[in-house]
Amino acid sequence: MSTRTSRGRRPGAPDTRAQVLDAARASFAEKGFRATTIRAVASTAGVDPALVHHYFGTKDNLFLAALEMPVDPRELLAPVVQMGPDGAGERLLRTFLSVWDDPDIQVRLLAVVRSVLDEDGGQLLKEGFIPVVVGPVLARLVADEPDVRIPLVVSQVLGLIVARYVLALPPMAVMPAEDLVARMGPVIQHYLTGDLAAGVVRPV
Protein backbone atom coordinates (compact mmCIF):
# COMPACT_ATOMS: atom_id res chain seq x y z
CA MET A 1 0.00 0.00 0.00
CA SER A 2 2.68 2.47 1.03
CA THR A 3 4.80 1.68 -2.01
CA ARG A 4 1.88 2.39 -4.27
CA THR A 5 1.08 5.74 -2.77
CA SER A 6 4.61 6.94 -2.10
CA ARG A 7 6.05 6.46 -5.57
CA GLY A 8 4.08 6.74 -8.80
CA ARG A 9 4.69 4.40 -11.68
CA ARG A 10 4.63 7.27 -14.13
CA PRO A 11 3.54 10.89 -13.82
CA GLY A 12 -0.16 11.19 -13.12
CA ALA A 13 -0.68 7.44 -13.28
CA PRO A 14 -0.86 6.21 -9.67
CA ASP A 15 -4.39 7.46 -9.07
CA THR A 16 -5.69 5.82 -12.21
CA ARG A 17 -4.00 2.57 -11.33
CA ALA A 18 -5.41 2.68 -7.79
CA GLN A 19 -8.89 3.47 -9.16
CA VAL A 20 -8.75 0.48 -11.48
CA LEU A 21 -7.62 -1.77 -8.62
CA ASP A 22 -10.40 -0.48 -6.36
CA ALA A 23 -12.97 -1.12 -9.07
CA ALA A 24 -11.53 -4.57 -9.75
CA ARG A 25 -11.51 -5.50 -6.06
CA ALA A 26 -15.13 -4.41 -5.66
CA SER A 27 -16.23 -6.34 -8.73
CA PHE A 28 -14.32 -9.54 -7.89
CA ALA A 29 -15.74 -9.47 -4.36
CA GLU A 30 -19.28 -8.70 -5.43
CA LYS A 31 -19.74 -10.59 -8.71
CA GLY A 32 -16.97 -13.15 -8.39
CA PHE A 33 -14.12 -13.86 -10.74
CA ARG A 34 -16.00 -15.22 -13.72
CA ALA A 35 -18.64 -12.50 -13.94
CA THR A 36 -16.06 -9.72 -13.71
CA THR A 37 -14.99 -8.23 -17.03
CA ILE A 38 -12.13 -5.88 -17.77
CA ARG A 39 -14.60 -3.73 -19.71
CA ALA A 40 -16.88 -3.33 -16.68
CA VAL A 41 -13.96 -2.66 -14.33
CA ALA A 42 -12.66 0.01 -16.72
CA SER A 43 -16.10 1.56 -16.94
CA THR A 44 -16.45 1.72 -13.13
CA ALA A 45 -12.99 3.27 -12.84
CA GLY A 46 -13.82 5.72 -15.62
CA VAL A 47 -10.95 4.68 -17.87
CA ASP A 48 -10.53 3.02 -21.25
CA PRO A 49 -10.38 -0.82 -21.20
CA ALA A 50 -7.15 -0.57 -23.22
CA LEU A 51 -5.56 1.21 -20.28
CA VAL A 52 -6.51 -1.65 -17.94
CA HIS A 53 -4.94 -4.11 -20.36
CA HIS A 54 -1.90 -1.88 -20.59
CA TYR A 55 -1.43 -1.78 -16.83
CA PHE A 56 -2.39 -5.32 -15.88
CA GLY A 57 -2.51 -7.53 -18.97
CA THR A 58 -5.04 -10.34 -18.54
CA LYS A 59 -7.94 -10.67 -16.12
CA ASP A 60 -5.88 -13.26 -14.20
CA ASN A 61 -3.15 -10.68 -13.66
CA LEU A 62 -5.65 -8.00 -12.70
CA PHE A 63 -7.08 -10.45 -10.19
CA LEU A 64 -3.66 -11.14 -8.62
CA ALA A 65 -2.95 -7.40 -8.48
CA ALA A 66 -6.34 -6.79 -6.84
CA LEU A 67 -5.55 -9.43 -4.21
CA GLU A 68 -2.33 -7.49 -3.58
CA MET A 69 -0.33 -10.71 -3.65
CA PRO A 70 3.29 -9.71 -3.08
CA VAL A 71 4.47 -12.59 -5.29
CA ASP A 72 3.10 -14.33 -8.36
CA PRO A 73 2.50 -17.98 -7.42
CA ARG A 74 2.53 -19.01 -11.09
CA GLU A 75 6.11 -17.82 -11.55
CA LEU A 76 7.22 -19.27 -8.23
CA LEU A 77 5.77 -22.69 -8.93
CA ALA A 78 6.88 -22.95 -12.55
CA PRO A 79 10.22 -24.62 -11.69
CA VAL A 80 8.45 -27.06 -9.35
CA VAL A 81 6.16 -28.10 -12.16
CA GLN A 82 8.94 -28.34 -14.72
CA MET A 83 10.68 -31.04 -12.70
CA GLY A 84 7.60 -33.27 -12.87
CA PRO A 85 5.54 -35.14 -10.28
CA ASP A 86 8.39 -37.10 -8.65
CA GLY A 87 9.29 -35.37 -5.40
CA ALA A 88 6.91 -32.53 -6.22
CA GLY A 89 5.35 -32.68 -2.74
CA GLU A 90 8.60 -31.72 -1.04
CA ARG A 91 9.54 -29.18 -3.72
CA LEU A 92 6.11 -27.50 -3.52
CA LEU A 93 6.36 -27.24 0.23
CA ARG A 94 9.97 -25.99 0.15
CA THR A 95 9.06 -23.26 -2.36
CA PHE A 96 5.95 -22.36 -0.41
CA LEU A 97 7.90 -22.07 2.87
CA SER A 98 10.73 -20.06 1.31
CA VAL A 99 8.21 -17.39 0.38
CA TRP A 100 6.01 -17.48 3.48
CA ASP A 101 8.97 -17.58 5.89
CA ASP A 102 10.24 -14.24 4.54
CA PRO A 103 8.98 -11.79 7.20
CA ASP A 104 8.24 -8.94 4.79
CA ILE A 105 6.30 -11.15 2.41
CA GLN A 106 4.61 -13.01 5.26
CA VAL A 107 3.07 -9.84 6.66
CA ARG A 108 1.53 -9.05 3.29
CA LEU A 109 0.38 -12.62 2.61
CA LEU A 110 -1.25 -12.76 6.05
CA ALA A 111 -3.27 -9.67 5.15
CA VAL A 112 -4.46 -11.46 2.01
CA VAL A 113 -5.33 -14.61 3.96
CA ARG A 114 -7.22 -12.74 6.68
CA SER A 115 -9.23 -10.94 4.03
CA VAL A 116 -10.12 -14.14 2.16
CA LEU A 117 -11.11 -15.93 5.37
CA ASP A 118 -13.95 -13.49 5.92
CA GLU A 119 -17.30 -14.05 4.23
CA ASP A 120 -16.81 -11.93 1.11
CA GLY A 121 -13.21 -12.87 0.51
CA GLY A 122 -13.88 -16.58 0.45
CA GLN A 123 -15.45 -16.26 -2.96
CA LEU A 124 -12.22 -14.79 -4.37
CA LEU A 125 -10.27 -17.81 -3.21
CA LYS A 126 -12.92 -20.27 -4.35
CA GLU A 127 -13.77 -18.80 -7.72
CA GLY A 128 -10.54 -17.04 -8.53
CA PHE A 129 -7.36 -17.90 -6.74
CA ILE A 130 -7.68 -21.67 -6.57
CA PRO A 131 -9.16 -22.43 -10.01
CA VAL A 132 -7.32 -19.69 -11.90
CA VAL A 133 -3.94 -19.49 -10.18
CA VAL A 134 -3.23 -22.61 -8.15
CA GLY A 135 -5.40 -25.18 -9.92
CA PRO A 136 -3.67 -25.12 -13.33
CA VAL A 137 -0.26 -25.46 -11.66
CA LEU A 138 -1.26 -28.41 -9.49
CA ALA A 139 -3.18 -30.02 -12.35
CA ARG A 140 0.14 -30.64 -14.07
CA LEU A 141 1.41 -32.59 -11.06
CA VAL A 142 -1.48 -34.85 -10.10
CA ALA A 143 -1.66 -38.47 -11.23
CA ASP A 144 -5.40 -38.40 -11.92
CA GLU A 145 -8.67 -37.16 -10.36
CA PRO A 146 -7.55 -33.51 -10.24
CA ASP A 147 -10.94 -32.54 -8.79
CA VAL A 148 -10.23 -34.63 -5.72
CA ARG A 149 -6.45 -34.39 -5.40
CA ILE A 150 -6.10 -30.62 -5.79
CA PRO A 151 -8.56 -29.79 -2.98
CA LEU A 152 -6.81 -32.31 -0.73
CA VAL A 153 -3.47 -30.57 -1.35
CA VAL A 154 -5.13 -27.19 -0.86
CA SER A 155 -6.66 -28.35 2.42
CA GLN A 156 -3.28 -29.39 3.84
CA VAL A 157 -1.62 -26.17 2.69
CA LEU A 158 -4.46 -24.06 4.15
CA GLY A 159 -4.04 -25.91 7.43
CA LEU A 160 -0.32 -25.23 7.34
CA ILE A 161 -0.95 -21.53 6.74
CA VAL A 162 -3.42 -21.34 9.63
CA ALA A 163 -1.23 -23.37 12.03
CA ARG A 164 2.18 -21.87 11.21
CA TYR A 165 1.35 -18.29 10.30
CA VAL A 166 -2.16 -17.23 11.34
CA LEU A 167 -2.23 -18.91 14.76
CA ALA A 168 1.54 -19.47 15.12
CA LEU A 169 0.95 -22.76 16.94
CA PRO A 170 4.03 -24.11 18.62
CA PRO A 171 6.05 -25.97 17.47
CA MET A 172 4.63 -25.58 13.96
CA ALA A 173 5.41 -21.87 13.98
CA VAL A 174 9.09 -22.31 14.79
CA MET A 175 9.90 -25.67 13.18
CA PRO A 176 12.76 -25.31 10.66
CA ALA A 177 11.44 -25.36 7.10
CA GLU A 178 13.33 -28.52 6.20
CA ASP A 179 11.82 -30.42 9.16
CA LEU A 180 8.38 -29.47 7.92
CA VAL A 181 9.30 -30.44 4.36
CA ALA A 182 10.42 -33.86 5.64
CA ARG A 183 7.24 -34.41 7.67
CA MET A 184 4.55 -32.90 5.47
CA GLY A 185 6.11 -33.29 2.01
CA PRO A 186 5.26 -36.98 1.79
CA VAL A 187 1.64 -36.21 2.58
CA ILE A 188 1.44 -33.59 -0.20
CA GLN A 189 3.10 -36.13 -2.50
CA HIS A 190 0.53 -38.74 -1.46
CA TYR A 191 -2.31 -36.38 -2.29
CA LEU A 192 -0.68 -35.57 -5.67
CA THR A 193 0.27 -39.03 -6.88
CA GLY A 194 -0.39 -41.64 -4.17
CA ASP A 195 -2.93 -44.42 -4.40
CA LEU A 196 -5.91 -42.74 -2.75
CA ALA A 197 -8.18 -45.67 -3.46
CA ALA A 198 -5.97 -48.04 -1.48
CA GLY A 199 -6.94 -46.02 1.56
CA VAL A 200 -3.80 -46.94 3.43
CA VAL A 201 -0.66 -44.87 3.75
CA ARG A 202 2.47 -46.66 4.85
CA PRO A 203 6.13 -45.76 5.03
CA VAL A 204 8.40 -47.87 2.82
Added chain:
Amino acid sequence: MSTRTSRGRRPGAPDTRAQVLDAARASFAEKGFRATTIRAVASTAGVDPALVHHYFGTKDNLFLAALEMPVDPRELLAPVVQMGPDGAGERLLRTFLSVWDDPDIQVRLLAVVRSVLDEDGGQLLKEGFIPVVVGPVLARLVADEPDVRIPLVVSQVLGLIVARYVLALPPMAVMPAEDLVARMGPVIQHYLTGDLAAGVVRPV
Protein backbone atom coordinates in the same frame (compact mmCIF):
# COMPACT_ATOMS: atom_id res chain seq x y z
CA MET B 1 -27.28 -17.56 23.04
CA SER B 2 -31.05 -17.66 22.63
CA THR B 3 -31.36 -20.73 24.82
CA ARG B 4 -29.42 -18.99 27.53
CA THR B 5 -31.56 -15.88 27.54
CA SER B 6 -34.95 -17.48 26.92
CA ARG B 7 -34.93 -20.02 29.74
CA GLY B 8 -33.25 -19.56 33.07
CA ARG B 9 -31.42 -22.41 34.75
CA ARG B 10 -32.96 -21.43 38.05
CA PRO B 11 -34.79 -18.32 39.21
CA GLY B 12 -32.55 -15.27 39.07
CA ALA B 13 -29.57 -17.29 37.83
CA PRO B 14 -29.28 -16.64 34.06
CA ASP B 15 -27.81 -13.19 34.49
CA THR B 16 -25.20 -14.43 36.92
CA ARG B 17 -24.22 -17.27 34.62
CA ALA B 18 -23.95 -14.88 31.67
CA GLN B 19 -21.87 -12.48 33.76
CA VAL B 20 -19.46 -15.25 34.73
CA LEU B 21 -19.15 -16.33 31.09
CA ASP B 22 -18.53 -12.75 29.97
CA ALA B 23 -15.85 -12.31 32.61
CA ALA B 24 -14.29 -15.67 31.69
CA ARG B 25 -14.27 -14.87 27.98
CA ALA B 26 -12.63 -11.50 28.61
CA SER B 27 -9.98 -13.01 30.86
CA PHE B 28 -9.18 -15.99 28.59
CA ALA B 29 -8.86 -13.63 25.62
CA GLU B 30 -6.78 -11.05 27.47
CA LYS B 31 -4.58 -13.09 29.82
CA GLY B 32 -4.72 -16.47 28.11
CA PHE B 33 -5.79 -19.80 29.52
CA ARG B 34 -3.02 -20.38 32.04
CA ALA B 35 -3.10 -16.97 33.69
CA THR B 36 -6.88 -17.03 34.11
CA THR B 37 -8.09 -18.16 37.53
CA ILE B 38 -11.60 -19.02 38.61
CA ARG B 39 -11.09 -16.71 41.60
CA ALA B 40 -10.31 -13.71 39.35
CA VAL B 41 -13.20 -14.51 37.00
CA ALA B 42 -15.56 -14.71 39.96
CA SER B 43 -14.26 -11.42 41.30
CA THR B 44 -14.78 -9.67 37.95
CA ALA B 45 -18.29 -11.09 37.71
CA GLY B 46 -19.00 -10.03 41.30
CA VAL B 47 -19.86 -13.53 42.51
CA ASP B 48 -18.39 -16.08 44.89
CA PRO B 49 -15.80 -18.48 43.39
CA ALA B 50 -17.84 -21.38 44.79
CA LEU B 51 -20.69 -20.34 42.52
CA VAL B 52 -18.42 -20.50 39.45
CA HIS B 53 -17.35 -24.00 40.48
CA HIS B 54 -20.97 -24.91 41.05
CA TYR B 55 -22.02 -23.77 37.58
CA PHE B 56 -19.02 -24.87 35.53
CA GLY B 57 -16.85 -27.29 37.52
CA THR B 58 -13.20 -27.03 36.48
CA LYS B 59 -11.38 -24.27 34.61
CA ASP B 60 -11.29 -26.56 31.55
CA ASN B 61 -15.08 -26.74 31.58
CA LEU B 62 -15.41 -23.00 32.13
CA PHE B 63 -13.12 -22.51 29.14
CA LEU B 64 -15.25 -24.75 26.90
CA ALA B 65 -18.40 -22.97 28.07
CA ALA B 66 -16.78 -19.59 27.36
CA LEU B 67 -15.89 -20.74 23.83
CA GLU B 68 -19.59 -21.64 23.47
CA MET B 69 -18.66 -24.99 21.97
CA PRO B 70 -21.95 -26.75 21.21
CA VAL B 71 -20.33 -30.14 21.94
CA ASP B 72 -17.65 -31.38 24.30
CA PRO B 73 -14.81 -32.77 22.17
CA ARG B 74 -13.48 -34.79 25.10
CA GLU B 75 -16.70 -36.79 25.37
CA LEU B 76 -16.99 -37.18 21.60
CA LEU B 77 -13.46 -38.45 21.18
CA ALA B 78 -13.43 -40.79 24.18
CA PRO B 79 -14.66 -43.82 22.19
CA VAL B 80 -12.12 -43.11 19.43
CA VAL B 81 -9.32 -43.19 21.98
CA GLN B 82 -10.64 -46.28 23.74
CA MET B 83 -10.26 -48.34 20.57
CA GLY B 84 -6.54 -47.54 20.40
CA PRO B 85 -4.23 -46.19 17.69
CA ASP B 86 -5.06 -48.76 14.96
CA GLY B 87 -7.45 -47.12 12.52
CA ALA B 88 -7.70 -44.06 14.75
CA GLY B 89 -7.12 -41.71 11.79
CA GLU B 90 -10.32 -42.82 10.08
CA ARG B 91 -12.29 -42.99 13.32
CA LEU B 92 -11.18 -39.49 14.36
CA LEU B 93 -12.18 -38.10 11.01
CA ARG B 94 -15.51 -39.93 10.96
CA THR B 95 -16.40 -38.63 14.42
CA PHE B 96 -15.25 -35.14 13.51
CA LEU B 97 -17.34 -35.11 10.33
CA SER B 98 -20.45 -36.54 12.03
CA VAL B 99 -20.45 -33.49 14.32
CA TRP B 100 -19.42 -30.82 11.83
CA ASP B 101 -21.78 -32.06 9.10
CA ASP B 102 -24.78 -31.50 11.38
CA PRO B 103 -26.11 -28.14 10.11
CA ASP B 104 -27.22 -26.84 13.53
CA ILE B 105 -23.92 -27.69 15.18
CA GLN B 106 -21.92 -26.49 12.17
CA VAL B 107 -23.37 -22.99 12.36
CA ARG B 108 -22.28 -22.70 15.99
CA LEU B 109 -18.85 -24.27 15.43
CA LEU B 110 -18.23 -21.87 12.54
CA ALA B 111 -18.89 -18.96 14.86
CA VAL B 112 -16.26 -20.38 17.23
CA VAL B 113 -13.78 -20.87 14.39
CA ARG B 114 -14.27 -17.40 12.99
CA SER B 115 -13.72 -15.91 16.42
CA VAL B 116 -10.51 -17.88 17.03
CA LEU B 117 -9.13 -17.01 13.59
CA ASP B 118 -9.01 -13.35 14.52
CA GLU B 119 -6.03 -11.94 16.40
CA ASP B 120 -7.35 -12.22 19.95
CA GLY B 121 -9.03 -15.56 19.56
CA GLY B 122 -5.92 -17.33 18.30
CA GLN B 123 -4.51 -17.34 21.77
CA LEU B 124 -7.52 -19.27 23.06
CA LEU B 125 -6.91 -22.01 20.55
CA LYS B 126 -3.17 -22.02 21.08
CA GLU B 127 -3.05 -21.85 24.85
CA GLY B 128 -6.36 -23.37 25.73
CA PHE B 129 -8.25 -25.47 23.23
CA ILE B 130 -5.39 -27.42 21.70
CA PRO B 131 -3.23 -28.13 24.78
CA VAL B 132 -6.13 -28.54 27.23
CA VAL B 133 -8.87 -30.15 25.18
CA VAL B 134 -7.49 -31.73 22.01
CA GLY B 135 -3.89 -32.40 23.01
CA PRO B 136 -4.52 -34.87 25.84
CA VAL B 137 -6.90 -36.86 23.63
CA LEU B 138 -4.49 -37.09 20.68
CA ALA B 139 -1.55 -37.77 23.00
CA ARG B 140 -3.10 -41.15 23.75
CA LEU B 141 -3.10 -42.06 20.06
CA VAL B 142 0.34 -40.98 18.82
CA ALA B 143 3.21 -43.43 18.48
CA ASP B 144 5.84 -40.98 19.76
CA GLU B 145 6.94 -37.33 19.38
CA PRO B 146 3.56 -35.91 20.49
CA ASP B 147 4.95 -32.39 20.12
CA VAL B 148 5.41 -32.96 16.40
CA ARG B 149 2.61 -35.38 15.57
CA ILE B 150 -0.24 -33.56 17.31
CA PRO B 151 0.39 -30.24 15.50
CA LEU B 152 0.58 -32.11 12.17
CA VAL B 153 -2.83 -33.70 12.84
CA VAL B 154 -4.17 -30.33 13.97
CA SER B 155 -2.87 -28.66 10.80
CA GLN B 156 -4.68 -31.14 8.54
CA VAL B 157 -7.91 -30.85 10.54
CA LEU B 158 -7.70 -27.03 10.50
CA GLY B 159 -7.24 -27.18 6.73
CA LEU B 160 -10.25 -29.44 6.44
CA ILE B 161 -12.34 -27.03 8.51
CA VAL B 162 -11.28 -24.07 6.37
CA ALA B 163 -11.74 -25.90 3.05
CA ARG B 164 -15.00 -27.75 3.78
CA TYR B 165 -16.82 -25.39 6.11
CA VAL B 166 -15.35 -21.87 6.16
CA LEU B 167 -14.70 -21.53 2.42
CA ALA B 168 -16.94 -24.39 1.25
CA LEU B 169 -14.51 -25.22 -1.55
CA PRO B 170 -15.94 -27.58 -4.13
CA PRO B 171 -15.81 -30.55 -4.12
CA MET B 172 -14.52 -30.64 -0.56
CA ALA B 173 -17.68 -28.99 0.71
CA VAL B 174 -20.03 -31.57 -0.82
CA MET B 175 -17.93 -34.73 -0.77
CA PRO B 176 -19.70 -37.50 1.19
CA ALA B 177 -18.17 -37.94 4.62
CA GLU B 178 -17.07 -41.52 3.90
CA ASP B 179 -15.18 -40.43 0.75
CA LEU B 180 -13.29 -37.90 2.82
CA VAL B 181 -12.63 -40.48 5.52
CA ALA B 182 -11.18 -42.83 2.87
CA ARG B 183 -8.95 -40.12 1.37
CA MET B 184 -7.83 -38.15 4.40
CA GLY B 185 -8.04 -40.79 7.13
CA PRO B 186 -4.77 -42.49 6.05
CA VAL B 187 -2.98 -39.14 6.26
CA ILE B 188 -4.25 -38.52 9.81
CA GLN B 189 -3.18 -42.07 10.65
CA HIS B 190 0.25 -41.42 9.14
CA TYR B 191 0.65 -38.30 11.28
CA LEU B 192 -0.46 -40.26 14.38
CA THR B 193 1.53 -43.45 14.00
CA GLY B 194 3.38 -43.50 10.64
CA ASP B 195 7.14 -43.45 10.22
CA LEU B 196 7.68 -39.71 9.89
CA ALA B 197 11.45 -40.13 9.83
CA ALA B 198 11.27 -42.33 6.73
CA GLY B 199 9.96 -39.30 4.92
CA VAL B 200 8.15 -41.36 2.33
CA VAL B 201 4.48 -42.21 2.28
CA ARG B 202 3.42 -45.09 0.08
CA PRO B 203 0.24 -47.07 -0.35
CA VAL B 204 0.58 -50.78 0.41
